[in-house]
């Protein structure tokens with residue numbers, strides 16, 4: 643585990659453009675907590691239209707959170723790029739060539755096979771409440787998400803983490819939407835390896851919940 647003192651970004655200013663409940667932005671808050679890095683938040687409201695403003699376009703012209711203001715003064719978009727930026731030079735991005743490529747595979751898996759299938763039903767059923775659990779579109783998202791969950795569960799059999807013996811940014815990337823699956827009407831309780839992995843992640847020092855205790 644990398645402590646704050648040994649992290650190449652220790653003591654440097656990091657600011658996150660996020661929304662209160664964004665799972666993609668939670669990845670970055672999780673990463674900073676686990677890596678012992680201090681992060682300040684600039685929190686926007688999608689419903690209020692904040693992401694459509696000219697000011698936000700200067701942060702991320704793609705009009706999405708998260709974006710990270712780096713110590714070099716650049717706004718960096720896309721959760722996976724930000725995780726890579728934060729993890730480089732630490733065990734969170736393994737130095738070994740194959741392990742690093744395997745981390746990259748899981749990051750791609752998250753974006754192409756996992757994230758939308760979990761994020762969309764959560765957004766529409768739980769956050770916006772514009773869809774019902776059994777709407778055909780939600781059922782279709784969950785069918786896709788269950789396939790992704792089955793792949794993760796099979797991979798995690800006999801392993802503590804997705805790549806190698808220690809947690810990496812791959813685990814951080816997959817944690818938020820897997821852990822909030824129930825908000826999209828999922829029941830992942832039959833996936834014992836995922837359930838154990840989620841508990842293992844929650845037990846790591848510096849774990850940061852989605853919502854800070856009031």
Ligand SMILES: N[C@@H](CCC(=O)N[C@@H](CS)C(=O)NCC(=O)O)C(=O)O
Pocket residue numbers: 664665666667688693705706707708719720721722753
């Ligand atoms: N590929 C992006 C996805 C980011 C994303 O979907 N962000 C959502 C919040 S979780 C957002 O900004 N939605 C507003 C919009 O797309 O209009 C990433 O991994 O950072």
